[in-house]
Structure formats: structure tokens, C-alpha cells
Amino acid sequence: MTDSPRGHGWVAQVRDRDLLLVLSQNWAELEFDPAELAPLQAMLQHGSWNSVRFEASQMARLGSPLLAFLDSIRGMALRLNIRFDETGLPDTAKKLMQLIAIAPPETGVPRRPANFIERIGQSVIYAYGELSAGTGLVGQVILRSGAALRGQARLRRVDVLASLMEAGSGALPVVALVNVLVGGIVAFVGAVELRRFGADIYVANLIGVAEVREMAPIMTAIVMSGRTGSAYAAQIATMQGTEELDALQVIGIPVDDYLILPRVTALSLMMPLLNLYAAALGIFGGFCVAISMLNLSPAVFVTQMEDAVTIPEVLFGIVKSFAFGAWVAISSCRIGLRAGRSTNDVGHAATTASVHGIVGVIMIDAIFAGCANALGI
Amino acid sequence: MSAAGSKVKIRVRDLTVSYAATVIQRGVSFDVKEGSIFAVMGASGSGKSTILRAMTGLLRPTAGSVCYGDLDYWTSSDTQREQIGRDFGVLFQGGALWSSMSAAENVALPLQMFTKLAVPSIDALVQVKLSLVGLQSGRDDMPSHLSGGMRQRVGLARALALDPQILFLDEPSAGLDPTSARRFDDLIRDIRDGFGATIVMVSHELPSLFDICDDGVFLDAGKKTAIAHGAPRDLRDHCSDPAVLAFMTRAIPIVPTPAPPGDVHGPH
Numbered sequence: 001m002t003d004s005p006r007g008h009g010w011v012a013q014v015r016d017r018d019l020l021l022v023l024s025q026n027w028a029e030l031e032f033d034p035a036e037l038a039p040l041q042a043m044l045q046h047g048s049w050n051s052v053r054f055e056a057s058q059m060a061r062l063g064s065p066l067l068a069f070l071d072s073i074r075g076m077a078l079r080l081n082i083r084f085d086e087t088g089l090p091d092t093a094k095k096l097m098q099l100i101a102i103a104p105p106e107t108g109v110p111r112r113p114a115n116f117i118e119r120i121g122q123s124v125i126y127a128y129g130e131l132s133a134g135t136g137l138v139g140q141v142i143l144r145s146g147a148a149l150r151g152q153a154r155l156r157r158v159d160v161l162a163s164l165m166e167a168g169s170g171a172l173p174v175v176a177l178v179n180v181l182v183g184g185i186v187a188f189v190g191a192v193e194l195r196r197f198g199a200d201i202y203v204a205n206l207i208g209v210a211e212v213r214e215m216a217p218i219m220t221a222i223v224m225s226g227r228t229g230s231a232y233a234a235q236i237a238t239m240q241g242t243e244e245l246d247a248l249q250v251i252g253i254p255v256d257d258y259l260i261l262p263r264v265t266a267l268s269l270m271m272p273l274l275n276l277y278a279a280a281l282g283i284f285g286g287f288c289v290a291i292s293m294l295n296l297s298p299a300v301f302v303t304q305m306e307d308a309v310t311i312p313e314v315l316f317g318i319v320k321s322f323a324f325g326a327w328v329a330i331s332s333c334r335i336g337l338r339a340g341r342s343t344n345d346v347g348h349a350a351t352t353a354s355v356h357g358i359v360g361v362i363m364i365d366a367i368f369a370g371c372a373n374a375l376g377i
Numbered sequence: 378m379s380a381a382g383s384k385v386k387i388r389v390r391d392l393t394v395s396y397a398a399t400v401i402q403r404g405v406s407f408d409v410k411e412g413s414i415f416a417v418m419g420a421s422g423s424g425k426s427t428i429l430r431a432m433t434g435l436l437r438p439t440a441g442s443v444c445y446g447d448l449d450y451w452t453s454s455d456t457q458r459e460q461i462g463r464d465f466g467v468l469f470q471g472g473a474l475w476s477s478m479s480a481a482e483n484v485a486l487p488l489q490m491f492t493k494l495a496v497p498s499i500d501a502l503v504q505v506k507l508s509l510v511g512l513q514s515g516r517d518d519m520p521s522h523l524s525g526g527m528r529q530r531v532g533l534a535r536a537l538a539l540d541p542q543i544l545f546l547d548e549p550s551a552g553l554d555p556t557s558a559r560r561f562d563d564l565i566r567d568i569r570d571g572f573g574a575t576i577v578m579v580s581h582e583l584p585s586l587f588d589i590c591d592d593g594v595f596l597d598a599g600k601k602t603a604i605a606h607g608a609p610r611d612l613r614d615h616c617s618d619p620a621v622l623a624f625m626t627r628a629i630p631i632v633p634t635p636a637p638p639g640d641v642h643g644p645h
Contacts, residue, residue, distance in 0.1 A: 028540055028572070031498060032498050032502065033495065033497075034497045034501055035497070061573065062572070063572065064505055064540050068501040068502050068504070071504070071505055071508070072501065092570045096509065096567055096571045099509050099511065099567065100505060100509055340521050343476045344477040
């Protein structure tokens with residue numbers, strides 16, 4: 001006599017052409033292991049069976065493992081064209097098994113992962129779509145700015161003021177801290193090198209030009225991208241998830257007017273002002289280091305600075321800051337608008353906005369540098 | 378027919394819950410019998426979900442006790458609380474699915490974290506739980522791609538993942554169409570009958586309350602306490618409290634009209 005297949009809480013017994021599965025124990029405390037069913041499956045495959053039946057008088061309690069067990073047996077019986085006879089099961093188990101509908105067979109061709117060429121193609125299509133959408137958004141913002149100036153845009157003045165305050169005065173402490181330190185670092189590095197050539201005095205020129213032209217605009221834009229740009233993306237993505245954007249559209253308030261325009265206006269206007277503030281503090285940081293390390297007199301530092309920093313240099317920094325502000329605001333809003341509707345998408349949008357903002361700022365700065373070189377500024 | 382036994386599974390005594398200085402409900406007491414479906418009823422804003430939060434360990438009550446067996450949840454040690462909480466399954470309003478995981482992963486996570494089952498066993502159990510709640514498709518979809526009803530079902534499957542002895546359901550059929558709500562009610566009853574779970578549900582869906590609940594407590598937003606105890610059907614048929622009757626019969630309570638100025642003495 002061969003051993004009957006058995007597992008935790010069940011044993012198989014042959015009754016003529018029927019297979020009887022005798023259930024026992026408390027199934028709420030058992031663990032279902034699909035591997036235990038392999039001998040049973042082999043037995044069913046190699047015999048000529050009429051039905052699979054159950055005897056559950058010894059079973060103390062049912063639980064999910066029993067349902068998983070019964071579901072597997074039912075699947076096997078269905079595949080082998082054997083009748084699944086559940087009359088011996090408790091009524092509650094029968095009821096729950098009715099709820100567990102038989103899984104339909106897999107249909108359709110399984111999705112194949114894209115190959116390298118396809119991935120390149122998908123990236124190009126995606127980039128083209130984003131470029132189109134981004135350009136469209138820039139155009140829309142420009143058009144609606146005109147409408148806003150004529151008082152025809154659907155936006156609230158209070159929102160614009162709140163955005164101006166958030167992007168302006170709200171950012172003063174962090175912009176100050178970063179730029180004072182950067183100014184000090186530039187002066188320190190410059191002082192070490194210039195002292196070797198006896199050109200200590202030119203550290204003032206270095207600090208002045210570097211701060212006004214490059215460091216203040218870039219550092220401020222990077223700070224604002226991480227601080228305000230990611231916040232814009234997160235706010236709009238959250239509104240996407242809570243269907244607030246849908247609610248705006250349904251009642252006929254254009255999202256471009258109501259959400260995008262105040263943010264783009266605020267950051268574009270505030271960034272040049274923050275840039276001037278940052279440049280002044282950066283120079284102050286450099287001044288402190290230069291005075292303390294190189295023993296330059298304050299008067300000499302200021303005189304050198306006046307010679308080095310010209311009005312075109314300052315204007316150049318202001319124009320760049322405006323472009324940086326517009327880029328950070330528009331790209332962040334765009335990322336917020338295209339975000340999904342889950343909380344996970346909000347975090348993703350905030351991170352993406354920050355990264356895109358910073359990378360974009362560097363790229364725009366490179367373009368400005370090329371243009372300035374060509375124009376002799 | 379009720380499957381409730383006579384053994385008390387949860388004993389709530391003189392429970393007072395507040396948010397900061399605002400008292401939401403005070404002095405609420407009730408017993409939940411083992412194997413029963415118990416309703417926490419009341420109008421919107423009456424503190425039903427807040428009571429549920431105090432029962433599930435999410436909000437420390439200002440006063441009173443919530444006892445599971447002989448243990449008061451809020452005076453127990455962290456280890457004891459963890460042990461008590463292992464018997465809970467909670468369905469939050471709207472499902473509260475983890476958005477970075479697919480439907481199947483949402484159900485699998487408790488099994489991965491709290492059992493030593495092998496991957497095939499977990500897969501089989503996840504399959505069963507999702508089938509049980511009627512989710513035949515969308516198992517690999519992210520929650521953001523599921524409808525409200527499907528999210529609710531996945532939430533229930535997740536709550537059932539560890540075969541809890543006590544199932545807390547916060548507005549389980551809210552937002553479902555009548556047919557789906559009815560199926561959900563049947564499912565809740567089948568789960569109680571099948572697994573012997575004790576179910577505490579917060580709801581103001583009258584058909585669900587009358588259909589499946591064996592017992593309950595009615596919370597009043599104005600008096601900020603429990604004003605009636607009993608099965609929803611019995612409260613509808615026998616309770617004389619106007620607030621309870623208005624709720625159970627969907628009647629608009631009559632608010633006394635203030636007397637006009639100068640008419641302080643009323644008619645003679």
C-alpha cells in the first residue's frame with residue numbers, strides 16, 4: 001500500500017474513482033504551502049478520477065490558508081476536467097469559495113520590455129511632447145500676462161501678493177546665509193592664490209565681478225529652485241490628486257491664469273531683486289574675509305570694487321536672474337501639472353522640479369555666457 | 378441570524394476623546410460581543426471615526442478605557458499593545474492604500490512583515506484575499522488607477538491579510554453604488570461568519586446598518602455622548618429619542634422657532 005499524499009491539516013484518501021480530502025485541525029493557525037500539493041497534483045494527473053470531495057468533520061476552524069488550499073485544488077480539478085465537489089465543506093467555506101471566483105485564464109500577449117532602440121524612440125517622443133507642452137505653457141503665460149495687465153485674467157490679487165511674499169521676503173534668510181558664505185569662500189580661495197603673486201588687492205575685483213555676474217544669480221536660482229520651485233510642483237501635484245484642478249476647470253477658471261500666472265510672475269519679478277540682495281551680501285561676505293585675511297583697508301576694497309563692477313555687469317546679472325526665475329517657475333508648474341494623482345507622485349514632482357530647475361539654470365547660464373562672450377559684455 | 382456570542386470582546390468604559398481642548402465625545406461606554414457586527418452610529422461630525430481611532434490605538438483618549446479581554450489598551454505596555462494590535466484589521470475611509478505599491482503589494486505587505494511565509498504562500502493568500510473581495514482585475518494596478526470602489530475593496534483585502542480577530546471598518550460602503558454597497562455588506566457578513574471575526578463599523582448608511590449590524594451605539598453631536606445602545610433595527614423601531622429617530626428615519630428634526638422680540642410672555 002502506498003502512502004497517501006498529506007499535508008498540514010489534510011490527508012488524501014482514495015474512494016473508488018473519487019479522491020477524498022479529509023480536513024482536520026485549526027486552519028486559522030496553519031500555514032498554506034503550495035509545495036505540499038505537488039504529490040496530490042501528480043496523483044490527480046496520473047489517475048482517472050471522477051471527482052475531488054471533502055470531509056471536514058474533524059476541522060476545528062477555517063481560515064484564509066484553507067481558502068487558498070481549496071482554491072488551488074479547484075484550479076487543479078478544473079484544468080484536469082475533474083469535478084470539484086464541495087458538498088462536504090462547511091457552509092461558510094462554501095459561501096466564501098463562491099466569492100472567490102475562478103480566475104479567468106490569462107489572455108493576450110504578455111507585455112515585452114522595450115529594447116534599446118525602442119527606448120531611445122520613446123525618449124525622443126517624450127522629449128518632443130514635453131518641449132511642445134513647455135513651449136505652449138511659455139506662450140500661454142506670455143499671452144495671459146498681457147491679459148492680466150489689462151485686468152482681464154481670472155486671478156485674484158491676493159494670490160499674486162501671497163506668491164510675491166512667499167517668493168520674495170520668505171526667501172531672504174536662506175538666500176542671505178548661502179550668499180554670505182559663498183562670497184566668503186570666493187574671497188578665501190582668491191586670496192590664497194592672489195597673495196602668491198602679490199596681487200592681493202585684486203581680490204576685491206574678483207569678488208565684485210564674480211558675485212554680480214555669476215555667483216549671486218546662480219546661487220540664488222539654485223536656492224529658489226530647491227525651495228520655491230519644488231514647493232510649486234508639490235502644491236500643484238497635490239491639487240491634481242485632490243481633483244482641485246478639475247474643479248477649477250469645470251467652473252471655467254483657467255488653471256494657467258489662476259495658478260501658473262501668479263507663481264511665474266512672482267518668481268520672475270522677485271528673482272532679480274533677490275539677486276541684487278544676494279550680490280550685496282556675497283560682496284559683504286568677501287569683504288569680511290578680505291579685510292581679515294589680507295589686511296586690505298575698507299577704502300581700498302571699495303575703490304577697487306567700484307573700478308571692477310560696472311553697470312552693464314549688474315544689468316547682465318539682473319537679466320539672467322529674470323530668465324532663471326521664469327525658468328524655475330514655469331518648469332516647476334509644468335511638472336506639477338503633469339504629475340499623477342497619487343501621494344507618491346507629489347514627492348516625485350517635487351524632486352523632479354528641483355533637479356530640472358537646477359540643471360536648467362546651469363544650461364541657461366552657459367547660453368548667457370556664450371552670448372556675453374560674442375557680444376563682448 | 379446573528380452569529381454573536383455572549384462573550385464580550387471589547388469593553389469601552391467612560392471614554393472621552395478630544396482634539397486639543399475640544400472635547401469630541403465624553404463618557405462613552407459600550408460592549409462589543411465576540412462575533413458580532415457592531416455599529417458606531419451618529420450624524421456627520423458626531424465623533425464616530427474619533428471613537429474608532431481611540432479603539433485602534435491611533436488617538437489616546439483623554440479619559441476612560443478600551444479593554445480587549447482583560448487588558449486596557451491604553452494602560453498596557455508597548456509590547457502588550459503591539460500584541461493586541463496584531464489581532465486588528467482596519468479599513469480606513471477611502472481605503473488609504475499605499476500609493477507607491479500595486480493593489481497586490483498592498484495586501485502582501487502585512488504578510489511579508491508579520492509572517493515567515495514563503496513567497497508562493499504569500500502569493501496564494503494575496504490571490505485569495507483579492508478574489509474574496511471581488512477584485513478580479515487590476516491586481517497589478519497602482520491605487521491611483523483604481524476606482525473608489527476598487528480601492529475600498531483592496532483596503533478590505535489588506536485589512537483581512539492577517540486574518541484579524543477584530544475588524545474595524547470606517548465607512549466601508551461610503552461612495553459605493555447601491556448594488557456594490559449591498560455586495561460589500563454581504564461580504565462583511567460572510568467574513569464574520571466564515572472567519573468568526575468581530576466587526577466594529579462606523580457608518581451612517583442606513584441600509585447597511587439595518588441589514589448586517591447586531592448591536593451598536595448612537596453618538597450625539599450636540600450632547601457629545603452616547604444617547605442610545607442597541608441594534609440599529611431595534612433603535613429604529615423602539616427608540617423614543619428624537620435625535621435617534623430622526624437619524625433612523627431620515628426625518629428632518631424640528632428646531633423650535635425663537636419667540637419674536639416683545640413676545641417674551643407668549644400667548645395668553
